[in-house]
Amino acid sequence: MLFWSTMLFLMGVLAFLDSIFNYGEIFRQANSFLFMLISLGVLIRLRKERIDTLKTKSRSTEPLSTEEKKTESFRAEEKKVEVG
Helix, strand or coil, X not given: CHHHHHHHHHHHHHHHHHHHHCCCHHHHXXXXXXXXXXXXXXXXXXXXXXXXXXHHHHHHHHHHHHHHHHHHHHHHHHHHHHHC
């Protein structure tokens, strides 16, 4: 991710220099095309990481709910023992 962010930054610097020095029409087209592709790649990667994070969180909450059920049954048994 750091690599792609650095690439986008460097391309931004080149685009800035292009606007100052007028390198030419070909560079502008290539630079805008590369900006589009790299940005799309970064967005896809971020979305994939977000989905993976959500899956991990959902997996980590499942065992907690089963442990809570076990705890409830133990508490119910404790109450029965205390009353009886």
